[in-house]
């Protein structure tokens with residue numbers, strides 16, 4: 130039995146811990162939307178295209194530069210010569226994947242335990258830097274939809290009535306597991322959730338979890354938005370008196386019961402706490418001062 134799930138006109142999904150999209154052009158050539166974590170996910174997608182659709186991959190559309198979404202690019206490119214399309218800014222991380230743990234680790238040479246698995250993918254070439262809007266990808270009409278926030282440049286892709294919405298929403302199971310999901314920018318993420326809600330589609334394919342039909346994406350937007358608001362409330366409560374970002378992060382981890390037990394899980398949430406503080410500062414809801422060598426945040 131095959132692994133491909135048809136979701137639209139010449140559009141399929143290879144379901145997995147990261148969903149991989151498959152698009153066909155009129156000449157029987159194929160485009161992957163993301164490639165999964167590593168060579169295993171890449172080989173699975175290539176096998177599905179070759180054996181179930183009798184074709185070859187000619188392009189990869191990357192949604193964002195997280196290792197679990199582009200880690201298979203190198204294998205696909207090596208085996209097919211596919212052209213890689215990636216969003217602006219994130220494309221730099223595809224070419225220099227060490228930037229991801231560097232960014233999470235506050236800009237410094239990352240501790241060795243952050244140099245594996247979900248933190249550091251194989252480098253991918255980038256052939257085309259994608260901006261939001263309509264484009265032609267190997268003969269397939271695609272509209273790139275800005276969904277910034279989960280990463281600096283994350284893009285969703287509309288293909289016909291199928292919306293590849295990347296990680297703008299995370300399924301309930303993932304939210305329950307991690308308690309507080311990683312964010313680069315809360316300001317951008319809140320905008321992206323509204324864009325996701327208002328983008329007409331028949332089927333939405335998120336990066337993780339089941340294919341979404343009807344108003345299932347809107348329901349997940351509500352769930353993810355509600356969580357962001359609960360984190361905002363707790364950050365404001367924790368900052369009633371002047372606090373360091375570290376103290377606020379510790380308070381959040383305790384209050385939400387986040388399963389943080391190692392460097393990767395800790396250093397995913399440290400910038401997330403800063404993303405909330407930047408947003409609340411921008412909104413005039415917290416003050417920032419440096420006093421006696423301490424960086425302090427206080428609710429207004």
Ligand SMILES: [Zn+2]
Nearest residue numbers: 193195279296
């Ligand atoms: Zn991601």
